[in-house]
Amino acid sequence: MDTDLPSDLARLRVLETWAAHYLTRIRARIAAVERQQAQQQPPAPTAAPPVRSAAGPGRARTPDWGLAEAGIGVPATEVHRGGCWARGRSLVAVSAERARAELAGGAQPCAVCRPDRVLTRP
Known part of the structure; x- marks a missing residue:
């Protein structure tokens, strides 16, 4: 130890x-x-200009909910709110229904943003 x-x-x-x-x-x-x-x-010269996202110039839309898959520093799949600072780089955007299903299936809620408090409300 x-x-x-x-x-x-x-x-x-x-x-x-x-x-x-x-x-x-x-x-x-x-x-x-x-x-x-x-x-x-x-x-560097390019053949075509870069494609811009609909969320604004150079910015991707922040998802409402996301999953951080298990890996280095993340021992199990975690559910996060989209704007959580502890989400890491590999957040996979999911719907609220999928986030609820993942929590019900054993995924851990983030200890920082606590998505379980919002997603389990009636």
């Missing part, structure tokens, strides 16, 4: 939340540096 981590669940959950938040900040900084570097380099 790792000796540099606390042994109680409450402090481990705090560390998990902090790490997820910090990872979001790191990814945002990486994206900013990549944008800055892309502006400094001349664009």
